[in-house]
Amino acid sequence: MNTKGFTITEVVIVVAIIAILFAITISFQGWMRRYNVERTIREIHADLLRGRQIALSENRLVCVTLGTNSYVIKGDYSPVPDGDGDCDDQGDRIIVQRSLPYTLRNNFSNNTFNFQKDGLSNRMGHVRIEEQAYINCIDVFTTRINLGEWNGSQCIAK
Numbered sequence: 718m719n720t721k722g723f724t725i726t727e728v729v730i731v732v733a734i735i736a737i738l739f740a741i742t743i744s745f746q747g748w749m750r751r752y753n754v755e756r757t758i759r760e761i762h763a764d765l766l767r768g769r770q771i772a773l774s775e776n777r778l779v780c781v782t783l784g785t786n787s788y789v790i791k792g793d794y795s796p797v798p799d800g801d802g803d804c805d806d807q808g809d810r811i812i813v814q815r816s817l818p819y820t821l822r823n824n825f826s827n828n829t830f831n832f833q834k835d836g837l838s839n840r841m842g843h844v845r846i847e848e849q850a851y852i853n854c855i856d857v858f859t860t861r862i863n864l865g866e867w868n869g870s871q872c873i874a875k
Contacts, residue, residue, distance in 0.1 A: 754850035757819055758864065761844060762855050764790060764813045765862050771812060773836030779812065780804035783828040783844060787816045804831075819846045830857065838862075843872045851875065 765781065768790040772779040777800055778793035793800030795808025823844045830840040837859050845854035845867045854872035856863045865872040 750848065751850040754819065754846050754848045755852045757817060758846060758850070758852050758855060760815070761788065761817075762862060762864055764788075764815070765855065765857070768792075768812055769832045769836050769838075769862065772832035772834060776834045778802060778804065778834060779832040781830050781832070783821055783823050783825065785820055786818075787814070788821065789814045819848060821845070822847060843867075845872065 768779040768781060771777070771792060775792070780791045780793070780803070782789045782791070789811060790813040791804040792810045792812050793802065793804050793806075794810045795801065795806035797808075800806075800809070821844060823842060825840055825842045830838055830842065832838055838857050841856075841858050843854055843856050847853075847867070851866060852864050852875055854865050854867040856865055856872040856874065863872070863874045865874045867873075
């Protein structure tokens with residue numbers, strides 16, 4: 718007798734393969750989300766280091782303004798040649814301006830801090846993205862800028 722159809726073993730194998738592929742897809746999506754958070758934090762870190770380097774090498778004030786989903790780093794270029802001690806003039810130059818796919822959190826008053834002419838930050842604090850990742854925050858100290866992982870109350874350097 719020749720019957721057509723699937724055996725229970727074949728059905729179980731197909732279901733198992735589909736379940737494995739689904740689990741791999743879910744795992745890959747989580748990995749990509751963490752990777753993108755880390756990439757974004759590393760870009761912010763690089764931009765902050767660039768702003769600090771410009772402050773030090775050009776002997777000028779550099780201002781950092783943090784938004785909810787963006788940030789701006791400006792140099793005090795107006796009036797020429799040395800600026801006037803703020804980054805509020807029309808002649809001041811934008812060094813970096815970025816929009817982000819994540820919400821930024823920080824503890825800087827007025828969401829701002831500056832790199833002085835000697836490259837030192839005028840305030841200490843942190844910037845973070847509230848997504849799980851190995852690196853998801855930045856600690857800004859007077860003399861350094863560290864990458865880290867947010868543990869719920871502080872940024873632990875990595």
